[in-house]
Amino acid sequence: MAQATKKKPVAKAAGAPVSARIAAQAHFHTLRLGTPFQPRIDALARTQDWYNWAGYRAPHSLWDEELEYFAIRSQAALFDISPMTKYRIEGPEAEALLNRVTLRDVTKLRPGRVHYTAWCDDEGFVLDDGTLFRLSPTRFRLCSQERHLPWLLDSAVGFDVIVEEETEAVAGLALQGPTSFAVLRDAGFAGVERLKIFDLADFPHDGGPQGNTQVTISRTGFTGDLGYELFVSADMALSLWDRLMTSGDLRGIRAIGYTALNRARLEAGLIVANADFTTAEHAIRADRLRMPDEIGLGFMIDLEKGHFNGRRAILEARAKRKLRYVLVGLEIEGNIPAEHAIVYHKKAHEVGLVSAAMWSPMAKRNIAIASLARPYGDTMVEDLWVEIYAMRELQYQKLMKRAKVVARPFIKLDRRTANPPADF
């Protein structure tokens, strides 16, 4: 009788030899790791303003958080994304596995393309969102905020596929802003002009100790602007950084921290896991769980593609109208940011919470992302208000401001998608 000879999915470091384990003991001396780019970032860190990104020492700002934002919108900004969690998913059935665990149809994701996706537990609650890179017909990279190795490995049982966590091994950079294309072209990445939005390709980069190797460049980003993301093996990180900084010198390239990036992402209307919604594996309170339709990710759900994790629960919630929340963009009168303000209907009835807010320099509007309890924000969008507590010299200035539900993104830049990409 024929028997399926499917490999068990392997996590590479499982059962590491004792000597390797013992060699790794000293990690407790460094609670916040440096990324492969750290020597360069440290040299530029005038503010010494750090935060903990998944165990890495990452900059809130490097020199001036407001001007760093303008570097994204006017020149080119370099942001270290190495701490992002990365998984290599590879094998003849990698596509089938990912199609089974993520919301979108992975068979439609061609090699050399990237899509933004999300994934759910069996109850249909969102575990995380992230980007899926199809590096070849059988090789993928899944990038996310949180960690999912047990879930990926458990899901992979029965699939001929290898799942490997590669966060430390792969260094990543986001190069974002109007001159980002020109920086790459001038750096000698021949053919980069052919990358359309969400395309990816490998380019030679000879900075590694092993000689001539590859950098993967995708036309993606988290800013709503023209921009790229670059991934290399960690040992080539510094030479890649130098190559970009050298060529970007005449194009106004600046390294930036997270505060600036976070502003750009909000203008782009993009959400952040565990900032704009709570991921299912971290939600201790059951009412904090969210289905894709409740955080604006319903568009990803592909009901035509067959079974995927959470499908049944999502279908049921839609059919029985059990969706309880909706995530919306708000435009708020005035110019005081409404961060973490409570949203009211008719100034009295509490209906939700603002998770991110700012005055948008690009839109010249006061914008916010908020989660509301349906039907507010869904079918009832009139007469919404936010109560802003603005601390000014040790006193709260309490403001009740009208909020209007608006479409995201809050800004739309033609240069983001223009082909060929412009010089600036």
Add this chain to the structure above:
Amino acid sequence: MKAWDAIIIGGGHNGLVNACYLQRAGLDVLVVEKNDWVGGAATSRELTPGFLYSNCSYVCSLFRPEIMRDLELPRFGLQVISYEGGAVFTRDGDYLANYRDRDAHRREFARFSKRDAEAYDRYARDVTRQCRFIQPLLMRTAPDPTSLRPRDLGELLYLGKKFAGLSAQEMALTLRFWTMSISEFLDEYFETDVIKANFALSGIIGTALGPMSPGTAYVLLHHYMGEVDGSVGAWGYARGGMGAVTKALAASFKASGGTIRTGAEVDRVLVKRGKVKGVVLAGGEEIYGKLVVSNADVKRTFLKLVEEKELPEIFLRRVRNFKIRGSSGKVNIALDSLPEFPALPKDSPVYRGDMHFTDSMERMERAYDDWKAGRWSVDPFLDMVIPTTLDPTMAPPGKHFMSCFVQYAPPKIGGREWTDADRDGFAESVIAQIAEYSPSFRDRIVHMEVRTPREIEAEVGLTEGNIFQGELTFDQLLFNRPVPGYAQYRSPVDGLYMCGSSTHPGGGVMGAPGRNAAAEILRDLAKSTSHMSPAHDVI
């Protein structure tokens, strides 16, 4: 002849908590304690010059912060210091550490398994959810499900509502959690043996069950639902040893006008016509009281201190059958310098936490097999701490006090009583295990106290040396603790109450039984309980 408003039998932490609340309600309260010191199982004793021993309980987490605040314990010297880490040493010369930093914790687990390292978040989420369910129940009297009194119905409704507040999946998980084994529970999250052993130890401490016995998952929860100043699940040292807890309680009690008599062992409870009248001390002295509250465990109280004829037959039978099995011992050691563990880096925070040597589920279960056979474990499970790494008050500078909680130790050896030779053999099994990981350990020992269940029962008064005054299995929890129908701190004898760990919510240095019993007593006396904070909100 003076009749006290209340006589508390036993000056353990629950007896003192109870006494404090009653005294503060305006009652005239006497605590009688058989030892020449108070503290029960929460004591600091200078057993050799210069060294304070936490010679029974040794770490602090469960003690309710509401009680610390109500009774002004900080004013009377109570300080609790979180500890810094912990580890399980492995037999291949390595160790698995627990670090407080979330990312260090993950990287440490990743040394053994990247998969299990990333499984921790889900595990922590699920255990936290269970803690949040049980925490509010700790400071409430369990409802009597057979009663139709409005308060019982109200409490039942509260329980029901809390339960109904869970999702269907959580409800199922809660039911399973309360009844399954810690081994099976951990199998749902982790694959690596040492990582499972690292978590499983909280499921067996103090219980005569192995990690594969049903009911041990709940025991883990019992060890997680405490906190150090809001950090749920954290454990710490009471500065000055565990006696600092009862010392502060005694001082608070005296400051509010209470009276303590030490060296006063109760021989029996005086009962007349089904009503309590006071106590008779071992010397024959009679002390009269309008009510008597026993901090002793339920077996000691009703099988030794109250005459059988005063008790209903079914109650008596259930008390006899109440599971209160000795499973552990203590080896307390004074050291002339900090022991070195060559596997550990010298600056490791693990020295300032809890250390263990049982690196597999099988070893843990095998240790339990010895208990079943009526002998101490050849390869025991140790929960070992050196509080003096964080507490400068317990030993001279550079010298250390080490507490080893040891499991398993049966109440009897092959059916007969423990002998001194047995005790020495038991101690040797512990020292030998430590010396395996710390070669020069024996040379550092200045003084040592060894307590088998025999010594714990004789000196502390805990039946069979059971640290929880009764197993924390589901059949002995909530409205079934200690026995059905008597889970509200009252007894069949009018005016005789229970306030020890045999009652809801159970053992550990928690204080909740003592506090809850006081609330019931004051209710019976129609006195105000406004000086008692309700449980802190779980939001």
